Amino acid sequence: MKTFGGPAILLDRNDINTDEIIPAKYLTEITKAALKPHLLEDLLLDGKPFDSQSESMQQAKVVITRANFGCGSSREHAVWAFEVNDINVVIAESFARIFRQNMFNCGILAMELSADNISGLFAMKGELELDVDVNAGKLVATSNDASQEELQCSFTLNEYDRNLVSAGGWLAYADANY
Amino acid sequence: MGKTITEKIFDAHLRDSPTPENMVLDLDVILCHEITTPIAIMDLMEKGMDRVFDPTKIKAVIDHVTPAKDSKTAAQGKIMRDWAKRQNIKDFFDVGANGVCHALFPEKGFIRPGYTVIMGDSHTCTHGAFGAFAAGVGTTDLEVGILKGVCTFRKPVSMKVELTGELQTGVYAKDVILAVIKKLTVNGATDRIIEFVGPLVEQMNMASRMTLCNMAVEAGATSGLCYPDRVTAEYLWPFIKDDYTTIDAAVEEFQKWHSDPDAEYVEILTIDVADLVPQVTFGYKPDHVKDIGEMKGSKVDQIYIGSCTNGRIEDLREAANILKDRKLAEGVRGIVTPATPAIYSQALDEGIIKIFMDCGFCVLNPTCGACLGMSSGVLAEDEVCASTTNRNFNGRMGKGGMVHLMSPASAAAAAITGTISDPRQFLA
Ligand code: SF4
Numbered sequence: 001m002k003t004f005g006g007p008a009i010l011l012d013r014n015d016i017n018t019d020e021i022i023p024a025k026y027l028t029e030i031t032k033a034a035l036k037p038h039l040l041e042d043l044l045l046d047g048k049p050f051d052s053q054s055e056s057m058q059q060a061k062v063v064i065t066r067a068n069f070g071c072g073s074s075r076e077h078a079v080w081a082f083e084v085n086d087i088n089v090v091i092a093e094s095f096a097r098i099f100r101q102n103m104f105n106c107g108i109l110a111m112e113l114s115a116d117n118i119s120g121l122f123a124m125k126g127e128l129e130l131d132v133d134v135n136a137g138k139l140v141a142t143s144n145d146a147s148q149e150e151l152q153c154s155f156t157l158n159e160y161d162r163n164l165v166s167a168g169g170w171l172a173y174a175d176a177n178y
Numbered sequence: 179m180g181k182t183i184t185e186k187i188f189d190a191h192l193r194d195s196p197t198p199e200n201m202v203l204d205l206d207v208i209l210c211h212e213i214t215t216p217i218a219i220m221d222l223m224e225k226g227m228d229r230v231f232d233p234t235k236i237k238a239v240i241d242h243v244t245p246a247k248d249s250k251t252a253a254q255g256k257i258m259r260d261w262a263k264r265q266n267i268k269d270f271f272d273v274g275a276n277g278v279c280h281a282l283f284p285e286k287g288f289i290r291p292g293y294t295v296i297m298g299d300s301h302t303c304t305h306g307a308f309g310a311f312a313a314g315v316g317t318t319d320l321e322v323g324i325l326k327g328v329c330t331f332r333k334p335v336s337m338k339v340e341l342t343g344e345l346q347t348g349v350y351a352k353d354v355i356l357a358v359i360k361k362l363t364v365n366g367a368t369d370r371i372i373e374f375v376g377p378l379v380e381q382m383n384m385a386s387r388m389t390l391c392n393m394a395v396e397a398g399a400t401s402g403l404c405y406p407d408r409v410t411a412e413y414l415w416p417f418i419k420d421d422y423t424t425i426d427a428a429v430e431e432f433q434k435w436h437s438d439p440d441a442e443y444v445e446i447l448t449i450d451v452a453d454l455v456p457q458v459t460f461g462y463k464p465d466h467v468k469d470i471g472e473m474k475g476s477k478v479d480q481i482y483i484g485s486c487t488n489g490r491i492e493d494l495r496e497a498a499n500i501l502k503d504r505k506l507a508e509g510v511r512g513i514v515t516p517a518t519p520a521i522y523s524q525a526l527d528e529g530i531i532k533i534f535m536d537c538g539f540c541v542l543n544p545t546c547g548a549c550l551g552m553s554s555g556v557l558a559e560d561e562v563c564a565s566t567t568n569r570n571f572n573g574r575m576g577k578g579g580m581v582h583l584m585s586p587a588s589a590a591a592a593a594i595t596g597t598i599s600d601p602r603q604f605l606a
Contacts, residue, residue: 015364015463017571019572019573024552025552027213028248028251042577068398071398074316076214076317101316102316158200170319171225174325
């Protein structure tokens, strides 16, 4: 089974929408790879443009953010833009329905944590490294800072979503079952 | 315990329930456009699954960027065209016959009460105006829909938005839905279905109901729905007249899709619209909404009247009523795009197109155009558009641009004054 986790990037905002994750002008691309350099290109944090080309962004495998992540358009391109950038988990307080479904349909983890846990992650100092155990529903965040702070939380995945993640997505599942 | 309209539709279409929380539904209609479908087609081809479960249940259009603006959009159109031909999809609408999906498909009578509808487009919720369960999905769901005629949804959770009172002159369904989103916020209806009910909705025509349902997703909703009634039956009559003896018979049959009085809701929001004034957005989120007076005098560079929210004949009439015998303000560009060829043609017959042209507007062919900033009216950095569309996200109409969402009448008022203005001053 696929492993989940890695270095994390924190996006401190609610309601980050799909147009910010991947602007509409790239929807004419017919390969996923072409989306790679444009992930989060139009994101504003604190009203200022986010540096989507920074080193920590390049290395990130995990995105941590606040509530209602992925609202707006249905474009699965938003999920693919993460996929081609090797992001394997997005952690948020909540997700927009279509985005969350697209994530699981592609076999990528959209993990919902309580507001307290999310705040705990945001409060940690230094760069975070996450270790996710999907079967046990456990997550460990460690900081690389001198404090070596550690935060553990548990999460629950809907059984069906878990099956999609292990079956390799909805197309394979539906083709086998319907 | 009674059932909601959505629970009734789910019951009638349930194919499987892999967990108590997840339902696999049979689909009545799958709608397709050229931005999200070609990549699904390509993927199915690569996997050796280039099939469709039933070509009569698939309806396709090229609408977002049309006619093609460059080689890439031309290729997307070609993939759609070739696929429709190969798979024998008869309801395919190409250049000349095409228009904005959520205006075109209802106009063709494809959406009926009690139907299940998906599309690779978040504003698919528009079709809930007909008492159908219609939801936007991503490409993978679309592929499975095309291939197998099914889609999964979580067990439906419903809320009611009850609308009472009479709208003042100059206040429209667009103002109502902006006020609703302001109250709910962009996350207030996430994973829920909104039922729009109450005396105001009952009086609304289908165009207004579609405007309401269209923006349900801007509050996060899976879908927005109105109960099918006489207004629905009259709109659909040309398409259903062989199925029912009379309109009355259709109205009666549609009753079966109304929610039961003891159905369960997680929230009921009642809004009296009697004091509602025209609304406008001010920021980058659709719940950044103010009374128009608070934005008065704010300068605009472009006016955009069109889209699946407000590009119907009723919308063009409302705008033309204000624009008649008036001119665009100095330095302001006006763009109008009737949402479908039938609307365009009707607007020509009614002299509405002439009013727009005399005012100084550019009249576009039916297309999504500037709405998503891909063609026909993209903004430059720091430019501002008064728009009848549904999204004001950062960069939506062009990088660095600002979009203020409003009704067609308010957009017309901005066209004449060059600033955000209350349309009621022109409607005395
Ligand atoms: S008009 Fe705009 S919102 Fe409507 S379908 Fe087209 S791009 Fe989407």
